[in-house]
């Protein structure tokens with residue numbers, strides 16, 4: 001601490017030292033265990049960057065190429081590590097560039113703390129240079145935000161920020177700090193973590209009555225079905241969850257956000273829910289008698305038409321956020337609480353059971369999907385490659401140990417349908433917001449989140465062009481990110497919809513791309529483009545073996561579609577396996 | 583479910599920006615706020631919002647959960663009109679000469695429970711506290727006498743069944759709150775919830 005203080009002798013009971021607001025920010029980070037910051041400097045945050053100069057040995061700062069990249073990287077970091085991601089950005093355009101990432105983190109419950117610089121307090125509201133009303137712009141897309149105009153507030157406000165971002169249902173927090181507060185010296189008496197805010201209740205006391213009601217329903221069920229979301233991962237309750245489904249013997253399907261909470265080859269894992277999820281879990285949602293939803297929020301991409309969703313079933317909903325209970329689907333038994341606590345209580349009360357016939361039914365649907373969709377996708381008869389076979393070959397090589405970061409579109413759905421995972425926190429994707437451009441920066445963050453794991457980004461030719469400037473970040477800081485571009489020469493997912501629902505009127509989905517390998521080369525990243533099946537495995541191997549980043553472009557079928565599909569406006573039971581069925 | 587008037591009472595910390603956070607919960611869903619009042623509450627340091635909207639109970643319940651989800655909100659309640667005592671304040675500015683010459687007006691005002699706030703040579707301001715119908719009625723009455731200016735405040739309301747917030751706040755202050763602070767509305771309506 002001596003290095004950063006301008007000492008003043010003061011006979012106080014609690015020793016204080018004079019520090020600047022900027023130093024207080026960095027000390028807060030250290031006290032919260034932050035070691036990596038993603039950011040971009042500018043006028044209004046210069047005092048913090050100046051202080052950062054002396055923290056080089058304790059805080060790694062990754063200079064991104066766009067603030068959107070900073071926050072997506074922080075999200076990727078948070079999702080892989082289970083820790084809070086941290087971002088610096090300057091005022092005005094720096095701060096507004098964060099908005100997409102904040103919205104993404106908000107809807108996907110990702111813990112992120114963003115520090116934005118702001119103009120001097122006396123200039124607030126004067127339309128000063130690079131002054132934007134960041135607090136009001138970000139209010140709808142933050143769990144909490146706060147403007148600091150006085151340095152003495154900084155330790156307590158940052159403590160609150162980290163506590164709020166990471167507790168309960170996590171989310172993004174933005175702290176806007178005026179330049180005068182960053183510069184201001186004040187008597188600093190250390191950092192105290194926040195553990196309680198009287199108006200904030202991150203999780204409730206679990207009421208056993210619900211658990212008993214829920215267990216009663218489960219024990220009486222003949223065809224129970226578990227659907228789970230990211231809550232299991234955010235609650236760090238993967239073990240508790242697995243114990244629960246294994247004792248109760250219940251077939252379980254994941255949402256895109258819940259994916260990887262249990263290994264994809266778990267005998268009770270029946271696949272992915274949702275618009276492009278698996279056939280069985282979608283259709284059989286409307287056949288079960290008790291539906292147990294764990295840490296998921298009944299998003300419309302999962303439920304399809306609500307008035308045709310699981311109407312026959314009694315519904316048990318376990319969630320930490322009371323606002324989610326009864327929001328979209330009315331719960332028969334709401335179990336409000338942290339699933340890390342509620343699941344073991346429930347496991348205790350449920351009978352040890354198996355449902356061989358019911359599970360067999362899932363297998364039969366799986367077989368139908370194999371026959372009509374999966375076989376051709378993984379072992380195509382076409383000359384041109386499919387996205388599915390790329391993912392499948394990748395599985396063979398990584399054995400399901402890699403962190404897979406996907407962008408948004410067809411490749412995302414295909415990757416999530418076919419990727420294998422052995423370990424939790426392995427599927428990083430923009431689920432709720434569907435943010436194209438997410439994958440490349442998120443993969444950079446993911447690589448810092450757990451450097452011991454292989455990080456593979458799977459991106460479309462469209463989405464890659466949204467944030468490809470982050471190749472510069474890779475060039476400079478060398479996180480080991482393996483990039484696969486699945487190039488179908490279209491904005492594929494939109495093209496699919498135009499084909500299926502707009503009479504094939506292809507309106508502005510034909511996208512031309514640069515020579516991606518040349519682009520990567522310009523950033524000092526080796527790469528390769530392939531279009532022949534024979535080259536696939538060896539090229540993936542080369543990519544994985546490369547010590548450092550590598551970009552592999554794979555040319556795939558231009559007009560392939562993702563199936564199964566629950567067309568918009570239809571019920572989950574109306575899931576179709578091919579174009580002809582629509 | 584039919585729409586009706588609901589009064590939402592929100593106990594909060596006194597924090598800049600919270601008004602916006604609460605307001606956008608309504609505007610995001612394209613719900614019109616009929617009236618909104620902020621004031622201190624019976625508890626020192628705790629702020630109180632009173633919000634009136636016209637909606638179905640289902641929507642109001644969900645809105646209250648979204649409001650309570652805000653970090654600085656302690657509690658949100660919703661009530662129908664028969665569960666509360668409520669008032670609005672209205673002020674009326676009329677030319678003093680008219681009032682002075684037409685004694686009838688003064689009698690009218692007395693009948694409506696109005697009192698005089700200001701009397702000047704050029705104008706007089708009356709005020710009435712009451713419910714919408716009463717304050718509306720007085721507009722009608724005063725219109726012929728050249729009503730110069732009219733304004734009505736937001737609704738303020740007292741919840742008939744409430745014991746106030748003192749005890750509840752104590753619970754919130756604890757790290758491990760008693761069950762009372764986290765009311766379990768699902769369980770408190772046990773029958774309704776489990777019988778569907």
Ligand SMILES: Cc1ncc(C[n+]2csc(CCOP(=O)(O)OP(=O)(O)O)c2C)c(N)n1
Pocket residue numbers: 407408409410411412434435436437459460461462463464486488490491492493494
């Ligand atoms: C920022 C953003 N803009 C637009 C969209 C709408 N959108 C969803 S998928 C998609 C096409 C993506 O194309 P590409 O990246 O090539 O992936 P593909 O679907 O072909 O795999 C578009 C435009 C979006 N999700 N995000």
